[in-house]
Amino acid sequence: xxxxxxxxxxxxxxxxxxxxxxxxxxxxxxxxxxxxxxxxxxxxxxxxxxxxxxxxxxxxxxxxxxxxxxxxxxxxxxxxxxxxxxxxxxxxxxxxxxxxxxxxxxxxxxxxxxxxxxxxxxxxxxxxxxxxxxxxxxxxxxxxxxxxxxxxxxxxxxxxxxxxxxxxxxxx
Numbered sequence: 204x205x206x207x208x209x210x211x212x213x214x215x216x217x218x219x220x221x222x223x224x225x226x227x228x229x230x231x232x233x234x235x236x237x238x239x240x241x242x243x244x245x246x247x248x249x250x251x252x253x254x255x256x257x258x259x260x261x262x263x264x265x266x267x268x269x270x271x272x273x274x275x276x277x278x279x280x281x282x283x284x285x286x287x288x289x290x291x292x293x294x295x296x297x298x299x300x301x302x303x304x305x306x307x308x309x310x311x312x313x314x315x316x317x318x319x320x321x322x323x324x325x326x327x328x329x330x331x332x333x334x335x336x337x338x339x340x341x342x343x344x345x346x347x348x349x350x351x352x353x354x355x356x357x358x359x360x361x362x363x364x365x366x367x368x369x370x371x372x373x374x375x
Contacts, residue, residue: 274336277299282342289346291356298357301333305311308368312358330336 264278276284280300285322287293296305314328335358342348 259275268301268340269336271332271336274301274333280291285344289351290341290345293344294353294356295360297337297340298360301337302329307361307364311361312354 215339265275266278266281268274268276268281276297277300280296284293284296284300287296302310309327311326312329312334314326316325317323324374334357338350338353342350
């Protein structure tokens, strides 16, 4: 592991270097399989090198969150969410996998009236189908999780993101 990686990733992400090697090997193997043809020797197929275009634009795989086929997240987002040690962590990961940061900043969970300033502009609710899929996926993975707790965690995350954005604009 080089000093840059150990400096930034070491204590927090110790498996990243080995993960990168595994991914490169997998991609190379997949491309080798698809590029070999009948009559080509095993050696020639094993040394086939992927083109930069093949490496740069692989099609991202997606995972269906619930029965609704339109609610999907990238496979890496789903794997990251499942790896979270807490229900809140999983909900936060899926929130940003389903909705862009811009949408999250302009929305709130249900579209209700601002409780601090009732005359403030009302925010749009998050897409109810996506929200339902997120909640059901989290509960399915964590059977002891309670939907009100997950909703609270999502709402807090939205508030945190708004606060971070506000701090950014004030500092610029």
